[in-house]
Amino acid sequence: MTYVITAPCVADYSCVEVCPVDCISPEPDDSDFQDAEQMYINPEICIDCAACVDACPVLAIYEDVDLPKRWQHYARINRNYFTNKNRTGGVE
Amino acid sequence: MKGKTLRIAVVGSGPAGMYAIEHLLKEPLNIEIDLYERLPTPWGLVRYGVAPDHPEKKLIIDRAFNYYLAHPKVRFIGNLEIGKDIDHTQLSEWYSAVIYAVGATEDKSINIPGESLPGSWAAREFVAWYNGHPDFSHLEFDLSCERAVVVGNGNVALDVARILTMSPEQLAKTDISQNALEALKRSKIREVVILGRSNLVKAAFHNPELEELACLDGVDIVLDKEQLPKKNNLNSALDWKTKRKILTLNHLAKDNLKEKNRKIIFRFMSSPIELIGSNKLERLVVAKNQIDFDEEGRSIVRPTEESYQLETGILFRAIGYRGIPLPGLPFNKSKGVIENIKGRVSDQGELFPGTYVTGWIKNGPRGIIGTNKLCARDTVRCLLQDAKDGKLSSNTASHDEVLTEVKKRKATIVEYANWLNVERTEIAAGSKIGRPRLKLTKLDDLLEAAGV
Numbered sequence: 001m002t003y004v005i006t007a008p009c010v011a012d013y014s015c016v017e018v019c020p021v022d023c024i025s026p027e028p029d030d031s032d033f034q035d036a037e038q039m040y041i042n043p044e045i046c047i048d049c050a051a052c053v054d055a056c057p058v059l060a061i062y063e064d065v066d067l068p069k070r071w072q073h074y075a076r077i078n079r080n081y082f083t084n085k086n087r088t089g090g091v092e
Numbered sequence: 093m094k095g096k097t098l099r100i101a102v103v104g105s106g107p108a109g110m111y112a113i114e115h116l117l118k119e120p121l122n123i124e125i126d127l128y129e130r131l132p133t134p135w136g137l138v139r140y141g142v143a144p145d146h147p148e149k150k151l152i153i154d155r156a157f158n159y160y161l162a163h164p165k166v167r168f169i170g171n172l173e174i175g176k177d178i179d180h181t182q183l184s185e186w187y188s189a190v191i192y193a194v195g196a197t198e199d200k201s202i203n204i205p206g207e208s209l210p211g212s213w214a215a216r217e218f219v220a221w222y223n224g225h226p227d228f229s230h231l232e233f234d235l236s237c238e239r240a241v242v243v244g245n246g247n248v249a250l251d252v253a254r255i256l257t258m259s260p261e262q263l264a265k266t267d268i269s270q271n272a273l274e275a276l277k278r279s280k281i282r283e284v285v286i287l288g289r290s291n292l293v294k295a296a297f298h299n300p301e302l303e304e305l306a307c308l309d310g311v312d313i314v315l316d317k318e319q320l321p322k323k324n325n326l327n328s329a330l331d332w333k334t335k336r337k338i339l340t341l342n343h344l345a346k347d348n349l350k351e352k353n354r355k356i357i358f359r360f361m362s363s364p365i366e367l368i369g370s371n372k373l374e375r376l377v378v379a380k381n382q383i384d385f386d387e388e389g390r391s392i393v394r395p396t397e398e399s400y401q402l403e404t405g406i407l408f409r410a411i412g413y414r415g416i417p418l419p420g421l422p423f424n425k426s427k428g429v430i431e432n433i434k435g436r437v438s439d440q441g442e443l444f445p446g447t448y449v450t451g452w453i454k455n456g457p458r459g460i461i462g463t464n465k466l467c468a469r470d471t472v473r474c475l476l477q478d479a480k481d482g483k484l485s486s487n488t489a490s491h492d493e494v495l496t497e498v499k500k501r502k503a504t505i506v507e508y509a510n511w512l513n514v515e516r517t518e519i520a521a522g523s524k525i526g527r528p529r530l531k532l533t534k535l536d537d538l539l540e541a542a543g544v
Contacts, residue, residue, distance in 0.1 A: 007300035011460050012461065013466075014156075028469070037333065073303075077299075
């Protein structure tokens with residue numbers, strides 16, 4: 001189980017500020033934040049605390065099992081962001 | 093920091109201004125903030141830019157921005173334009189610091205013959221119109237032709253294409269202006285061609301916006317798949333976001349098109365070079381582009397000799413916004429921003445004490461709503477450092493003095509309570525006809541509802 005950030009995300013990064021395990025990227029001072037399309041949750045690190053859900057000003061965060069149908073694929077997208085980042089050492 | 097009250101003016105109540113206030117309120121400061129807004133309504137591009145079919149993004153108003161607007165340390169002064177009703181010199185005398193968050197209110201032009209023909213619009217005008225902006229609600233878009241063309245392929249281009257092809261039933265569920273809804277119901281537009289000057293790899297639209305096109309009822313996405321890299325041969329040098337776009341477009345582009353469906357057609361490597369028409373736009377000439385490399389190996393897009401014509405009666409230029417000068421402040425014409433060093437307004441290295449910028453007027457139009465939060469954090473950090481270093485004037489006008497002076501200059505200012513009257517009026521009118529909100533789109537109507 002993990003939480004997943006979906007399409008409405010506006011990169012407000014309030015989620016990053018409350019996450020107790022720093023599992024949300026990009027962080028505001030990361031080089032790829034300026035061109036970020038959205039934020040992503042690392043499912044390998046997320047501890048399901050749900051702090052980000054309430055912090056999100058646009059309610060873009062869902063538990064993976066509760067994802068609305070049209071945003072089902074965002075579980076994969078959040079995961080892929082990190083697999084790709086780890087492989088290339090940065091998402092640019 | 094204790095002691096004398098820090099009195100701050102924020103100019104502009106879009107995301108840039110609201111995030112500046114968020115960061116100021118986070119500090120344990122003795123502070124008073126006056127928020128100036130040119131329009132009677134707050135929220136800038138969240139109200140007048142975000143597409144009406146993106147209600148989720150507008151939740152940021154209720155879940156964040158409204159908290160700052162209603163905060164006891166914040167006073168809203170709407171329907172008052174800085175640089176016109178009150179100038180910068182006056183403002184800087186009244187406050188310890190002024191933060192300009194006025195955004196980018198003009199658009200880039202494409203500089204081709206025929207650009208000013210009737211029927212050739214800035215996408216910005218169309219967006220402001222369908223969102224009920226009082227300065228644009230009087231515009232009349234002729235939607236009687238079958239093909240519309242959008243130049244540029246960022247998120248605004250996709251917004252325009254979506255609104256033009258979406259069914260009136262879908263649109264009616266949104267807070268789109270009533271005027272625009274009626275005009276779009278009568279629209280004869282069957283297809284929207286999106287012209288991108290470079291290839292898909294350079295396309296500026298974002299993945300969530302692209303993927304959303306799959307949710308349009310009765311709309312086919314058309315693309316010459318030759319324009320896409322082969323699915324099983326994705327260049328590993330391509331970044332992840334681009335690969336995601338390629339896979340999405342492959343999935344979206346239909347082979348068997350339905351005659352009855354409206355169409356959104358992507359054409360990459362294409363630039364308009366001339367708009368033609370006797371007294372209004374009738375067709376445009378499109379050049380096919382190619383990618384060359386300069387001496388340093390950087391890619392440059394150039395038109396080839398090959399071109400073709402497209403018949404159309406309406407075209408939207410969506411190639412970017414730009415800021416406009418504010419009287420009394422130094423302006424960088426080429427970048428379209430107020431001159432600044434990390435948010436401190438500066439003319440050739442000489443700082444304007446207590447004067448700051450944030451958002452698009454500081455960095456140019458880039459990023460999304462939240463990008464402005466980081467930008468505001470950095471500007472506010474500079475301001476707080478200057479306060480700490482004693483660089484801000486404490487010889488300010490009082491809270492009440494400012495309001496008295498402001499009212500002498502403009503009788504019809506809109507304060508927070510007045511804005512709430514507008515808010516209630518719009519929501520009540522919307523609920524009567526099953527819509528989330530019925531926006532008031534004329535200045536007089538807004539002021540009447542506000543009760544000023």
